[in-house]
Amino acid sequence: MRSLESDKAKQAGRTVRAYSVHVLTASGIVFAFLAVAELFAAAPDSRWVFGWLAIAGIIDAADGPLARMWDVKTHAARIGGGVIDDIVDYLTFTFIPLLLIWRMGWLPDPAALWVVPAMGASLFGFANTRAKQTDAGFFLGFPSYWNIIAYYVGILVVQFGFAGAVFSAVSIVVFTVLTVVPVRFIYPNQVAPPWRGPIIIGGIAWVALLLALLPTYPTVPLGWLAISFVYPAFYFALSAYLDATARG
Numbered sequence: 001m002r003s004l005e006s007d008k009a010k011q012a013g014r015t016v017r018a019y020s021v022h023v024l025t026a027s028g029i030v031f032a033f034l035a036v037a038e039l040f041a042a043a044p045d046s047r048w049v050f051g052w053l054a055i056a057g058i059i060d061a062a063d064g065p066l067a068r069m070w071d072v073k074t075h076a077a078r079i080g081g082g083v084i085d086d087i088v089d090y091l092t093f094t095f096i097p098l099l100l101i102w103r104m105g106w107l108p109d110p111a112a113l114w115v116v117p118a119m120g121a122s123l124f125g126f127a128n129t130r131a132k133q134t135d136a137g138f139f140l141g142f143p144s145y146w147n148i149i150a151y152y153v154g155i156l157v158v159q160f161g162f163a164g165a166v167f168s169a170v171s172i173v174v175f176t177v178l179t180v181v182p183v184r185f186i187y188p189n190q191v192a193p194p195w196r197g198p199i200i201i202g203g204i205a206w207v208a209l210l211l212a213l214l215p216t217y218p219t220v221p222l223g224w225l226a227i228s229f230v231y232p233a234f235y236f237a238l239s240a241y242l243d244a245t246a247r248g
Contacts, residue, residue, distance in 0.1 A: 011075075018067075018076035025063045025081055028088035031056040035096050039103050046154055047217050049100050053147050054211060056092040060085070064189055086126050090144075094122040097150035106157040107169050114172050118146065121179040133184070136246060137191035138239075142178035148232075149175060151210060151217075155225060158218040184243040186235060195238065206231035 035052040038044050063085065067073075072081055098115040101107060107114045122144040125131055131140050149172065156164035188199045209228055213220050220228075 014070070014075045017070050018072040018074075019079070021063055021066050021070060021072050022076055022079045022081050022084060024059060024066070025084045025088065028056040028059045028092060031059075032088065032091045032096060035092070036099075039096070039100060044100075044103060046100060046104060047214050049096070050147070050151060050214060050217070053092050053096060054207070056088065057147065057207075060089060060092070061189070090122065090126050092147065094126075094144045094146045095119060097146040101150050101153055101168075101172075104154065106153050106165060107172070108162075108165050114169050118172055118176045118179070121176045122146065125179045132187065134187060134190045136184075137187050138184035138243065138246075139187050140182060140184055141180055142175050142183075143185050143187075144179060146175075148210075154218040155220050159220070159222075183240075184246075185239040186242065191242070195242070199235070199238070202231050202234065 031052040035049045035056075038048045038052070063081075067081055098119055102111045102115045105111065125141050125144055128140065131143075133140055153168040153172075156168050158164070160167075186195070186199060188196075188203055190196075191199055206228065209224070213224060213228070
C-alpha cells in the first residue's frame with residue numbers, strides 16, 4: 001500500500017513539475033506585454049524594450065532543456081508546449097522587435113514596407129512543420145532572430161544616420177528572404193558535439209556583452225560594436241559549413 005502511495009506521489013510530482021514548465025514558457029507573455037507597454041509610451045525607451053525581450057529570450061532558452069529533461073510531453077501531454085512556445089516566440093522574437101523598428105523610425109519611409117514583409121515571412125517560418133530539424137541540429141530558414149537584428153539596426157541608424165538606415169533596410173530584406181528559402185541555421189540547443197559547447201558558451205558571452213552595452217544604447221563604442229559582430233559571424237559561418245557538410 002505504501003509503495004502504491006509513494007508511486008502516486010512521485011507521479012503527481014512529475015506532473016506538477018511538467019506543468020510548471022508550461023507555465024514558465026507562458027510567462028514570456030508577461031514580458032512581451034511590458035515591452036509593448038513601453039512602445040506605447042509617449043517617448044519609448046528602446047533599452048527597456050530590449051531588456052524585457054532579453055528576459056523573454058532567457059526563458060525561451062531555459063524551457064526547452066527543462067521540457068526534455070522532465071519529459072513534459074509524457075507528464076503534461078494535454079497542453080501543447082510547442083504551441084505556447086511558438087506564439088510567445090513570434091511575439092518576442094519577431095513582431096515586437098520589428099514593431100520597435102517601425103515605432104522608432106529607424107528605417108527609410110515608409111517603414112512598414114520593410115517590416116511587414118518580414119513579419120509575414122516569419123509567420124510562415126513559424127508555421128513550417130519542417131522548420132525545427134532538432135535531430136539534425138538545424139533550423140530551416142533564418143530562425144527569426146529579429147530581436148537581435150533590431151538591436152543592431154538601432155545602433156547603426158543612430159550612429160551612422162541615413163547610411164545606417166539604408167544598410168539596415170537592405171539587411172532586413174536579405175533576412176526576410178533567408179527566412180523562407182531552404183537554407184539551414186544552427187539550432188544552438190540541439191547542434192551535435194563538438195559544436196554545442198562553443199555555440200552555447202559563445203552565445204551566452206555574446207548576449208552578456210549586448211546587455212552590458214544596453215545602458216548607453218544606442219550609443220555604443222565602435223570597438224565594442226566590432227567585437228560584438230564576432231559571434232554572429234562565427235554562427236553564420238559555422239551554420240553554412242555544417243549545412244553544406246550535412247548535405248554532402
